[in-house]
Amino acid sequence: MTHPISYKRHRFPPEIIAHAVWLYFRFPLSLRLVEEMLLERGIVVSYETVRRWALKFGPEYARRLRRKRPSRRDIWHLDEVVITIAGETHWLWRAVDQDGYVLDEIVQARRNTKAAKRLLKRLLKKQGCPPRRMITDKLGSYAAARRQVMPAIEHRQHKGLNNRAENSHLPLRRREQAMQGFRSPGGLQKFVSIFSAVRNLFVPPHSRRSALATHLHRLNAMAEWKSAVSTAA
Structure with a gap:
């Protein structure tokens, strides 16, 4: 209750x-x-x-707020975007489904296989089941992480196919400008967890x-x- x-x-x-x-x-x-x-x-x-x-x-x-029910027919679109915080580079890794629903986001200091693997593990735990297909850009870290975490899942790497994930960054970019940037990685992580939950509900x-x-x-x-x-x- x-x-x-x-x-x-x-x-x-x-x-x-x-x-x-x-x-x-x-x-x-x-x-x-x-x-x-x-x-x-x-x-x-x-x-x-x-x-x-x-x-x-x-x-x-x-x-x-109620989360969308996951399905084995879902398609995960994964992408990462660079965000500068106090002069230091960080990466916001994001996953959205075929409807543009934000599944998860993680702020990380690296753009490598370990970071991609962490995102996939979190997604599997949160969703409870793997997707039908995973779509990313051509960053090699995604392919390496998928082989370790969910090798049986189809993976397509093509920049043109991943517009859904890339476009999902735009609302946060507008917020970043209005807020004149973020003060800390923890503050960004907390903000996006609320921001995306509200956006998922209303959009x-x-x-x-x-x-x-x-x-x-x-x-x-x-x-x-x-x-x-x-x-x-």
């Missing part, structure tokens, strides 16, 4: 806290822009308070293109979000 989230010792109503956190993780907004949007609604709160709310409640909200799968399907999807997503951030009676 999931216990209600406690908002004790917070002077703002839970609805305002949840709305501020939703704005921050759902849209490419800086903390100061969230502060300004709340002020337009007559809510006077500092951007530092919004930051504290995001750090405190964001992880719990993300844990309560319709690639297979749902009609306006009506998109509208219904977002209505259902909003209902699930409100359930996830619900307060104690």
